[in-house]
Amino acid sequence: MTLGTDPGTDLGAGLGSPAAAAAATDAATSPVVTGDGTTAGSRAARRWRRARWTLLVLGVVVLVVAVLAVTRPVTSSTPYAPDNPGPDGARAVAQVLGRQGVDVEHVTRVADAVSAAGPGTTLLVTPSSYLLPEQADALAGVEADLVLIGADDLLVGAATDGDAGRVHPAATPGSPVAPGCDLPVARRAGTLQLGAGLEANPDASRDVTLCWTADDRAALAQVELPTAGGTRTVTAVDDAALVRNDTVLDDGNAALALGLLGAHETLVWLVPDPLDTSAAGEPSDPGGAVLPSWAGVVGLWALLVVGVAAVWRARRLGPLVAEELPVVVRATETTRGRGRLYRRTRSRGHAAAGLRAASAEVVARRLGVPRSADPTTLTEAVSRATGRPTRDVADLLYGPPPPDDGALVELARRLDTLESEVHRS
Known part of the structure; x- marks a missing residue:
């Protein structure tokens, strides 16, 4: 440890700890005071x-x-979701079904829907254009009654064994159309104005019931399919307006939606996640029960923001360029500038620590006190050389910071006098 003249380095730290200096001045019980x-x-x-x-x-x-x-309340903005209160949501239908005693189970993964849709339940699949062929086959193989709303050709063909299909584009009649079929749920709904884009396969092996037909295209197609325990119903509705909050009250949309979805006590409501690739027989994602559905999207967005910020704020590295300083600053100007900063911030403690460190270095070099000596050794050496009491020397070199500018000036004068006395000894 050196006895440097840096004003920020107190010689007391080089010759001993503040606790030793406090012991030399009989102030060991007072709080430790730093240079500031x-x-x-x-x-x-x-x-x-x-x-x-x-x-x-x-x-x-x-x-x-x-x-x-x-x-x-827990809500979302996902289209056709039962917890979405927006115009494109289906919360109104879900709440009415709940009040009628239907247990609505909202899922977003195909594997969860397949495992939950058993015999005596209804599985609703909302519009999705991201289903994989194996996912469509898994949904078509459930034993629950299947209701497809706005489904594409892949899912409609798999669910009806090819007996029904969807043609494009769907035609919306200019006025409400009568059901034109004998299905009880269709007769209760009455006239509707839904987009019609379904048709029966001419080579269908089963009877396909078509309702609300316009230009040889139907808004609803229904097929009865055999299962291990009996039969199940597959119903495809080309227009998803019957469950949307903004159109559910038009004509008989509400009656049709409640009739199709409320046939059983349990309704599995599938709103396919575009990032889902699960199919039948796969275990549920353990993270899905912990993280919300939007966690993945937010995580990707946060990663993108961090990457952009890193590129924006990263240091541009390149070869070192040597530049000459515009001016040469004298040591005296640096000292005066530091003094002005101390004065402006009223850092009398730092200024006093610098003065004491410089005086301690001068008298220690004059008296031959080694740098490893503690404050007590230096204090006793200065006392013997000047004849001053040890307590006065310790208070002068290691005392508390001056309380005001006048005390700081007086400290500088007393330190200068001490240095002169040591030099004369």
């Missing part, structure tokens, strides 16, 4: 005063968000 005139307690109190309002505001924000998260 502060203690651990005063620094903690100052930091608390600065940060308390920020912490208070953050605490209030966290509390408000927590209350809103607990009290706000």
Whole structure:
């Protein structure tokens, strides 16, 4: 450890600890005072005063968000989802079914839908153009009554064994159309104005019931298929408007939706996730019960934001370029500038520590005191050389910071006098 003349380095730190200096001045029980005139307690109190309002505001924000998260009903913005209250959602139909005693189970994975849709239940598949062929086959193989809304050719063909299909584009009649079939649910719904884009396969091996036909295209197609325990019904509705919140009250849409989806006590409501690749027999994703459905999208977005920020703020590395300094700063100007900074910030403790460190180095070199000596050794050596009491020397070299500018000036004068006395000894 050196006896440098840097004003920020107190010689007392080089010749011993502050605890030893305090013992030399009989002040061991007082708080440890650093070079800037502060203690651990005063620094903690100052930091608390600065940060308390920020912490208070953050605490209030966290509390408000927590209350809103607990009290706000769980909703989503996914089209055709039973928890979506928006115009493209289907919360109205789901709530009415719940009040009628139907247990609505909302799922987003094909594997979960296949495992939940057993005999005596209804499986609703909302529009999706991202189903894989194996997923369509898995949904078509369930033993539950199957209701397909806005399904594509792949799913309609797999679910009806090719007896029914979908043609494009779907034609919407200009006025409500009568059902034109004998299905009880169709007669209860009455006239409707739904898009018609379904047709029966001319080579169908089973009877296909078509309802609300227009230009040889139907809005609804139904097929009875055999199962291990009996039969099940597969119903395809080309237009998903009958479950949307903004069109469910048009004509007889609500009656048709409640009749098709409320036939059993359990309704499995599948809103396929575009990122889902599961099929029948696969276990459920363990992360799905912990993370919300939007966690993956938010994670990808956050990763993208972090990458853009890293590219934006990253340091541009390149070859080193040597540049000449525009001016040469003299040592005296640096010293005066540091002194002005101390004065502006009222850092009397730092200024006093620099003066004491310089004086301690001068007198220690004059008296031949080694750098490894503690404050007590230096104090006793200076006392013998000048004839001053040991307590006065210790207070002068290792005392507390001056309380004001006048005391700082007086300290500088007394240190200069001490150096002169040591030189004369």
